[in-house]
Amino acid sequence: MSSLLRLYPAAWRARYGEEFAELLAARAPSFRDRLDIIAGAVDARLRPQVGQDAHAHAPRDRSASVLVVVGGTLLTAWSVIGVLFVGPWEDPAVQRMLSASYASGLAGSVLVAAALLLIASRYDWSIGAAGAVGGVLTGSGLVFSSFGGGGVALLMILGGTVMLAWRLRGRLVGTVPALVLTVTTMLVVAAFLAVAANSWTDLTPFYLVLAYGPAWMLVGLDLRAPVRQLAVA
């Protein structure tokens, strides 16, 4: 019977193999059962329910995903407009574009914060208290930063994102988007600190901010409903 069991993926066998073999020992499979087991093995390979592959095949969380992707797009618009239309500050056309940039950044921050609240309330059982707190910190830090939160807001965003991304990884998003978001956030906070340190005279580090919105878009595109799994004894 082990030949039929070998058709299943390794992660499936690790989780169900022993009890499945016990079941087959208790009731010798008929020809029809053997065909059913082969179909089951094909299903387990095409639509994995256990192991690492299960996340990649998990259903998407559409509402949270749309909020984060649109929020990330608005944050991208905020940074692109902000970087393209730097000074002369007294020019009314530049002021209009900077207002548009600010509005886009605020709207993007609110949408990402809403998505993170949704994720924290829906999936706290998966991402844990640290993930939920990280999400709330990041979201409120983003909105706070739009209202002149300064260094405190940056710290909230940085600390919150590190906690959030660490808990999202492998649960709601893959390793790459989680890592990209963490590194990008660190670079953006460093850029703000560098620009603030030179009293906004050299805005070159500000170009790093261009990566922030796309990092959120990447996370949004990969957001999936987490997989509820029990530890295998």
Next chain:
Amino acid sequence: MTEPLGEIGRFAEPSLFILASLSEGPKHGYAIMADVEAISGGHLGPGTLYAALARLERRGLIEALEPEERRRPYRLTGLGASVLRAQLQGLSDFAKTGLERLGDAR
């Protein structure tokens, strides 16, 4: 409430029988298979049983208990009981409407 089983696709029917079987108490794979075959009057293959069990477990509708020797019992979770109740209520309403219409047609 019907969504958790709806997204299970072709395993929705065996899943409903499995939830109904576990509603009277925890059972391991073989006992579930025998019970489902008794209450449905049909055949339940081992491959289908475990494809459905894996989906139900992943969605938190059932949970695995500590293994007893090499057999692992499963039990219905609170969410599983709510989903089962909603599904059965839906089937009951459907049966009632269908029977009433059949009665009207006679």
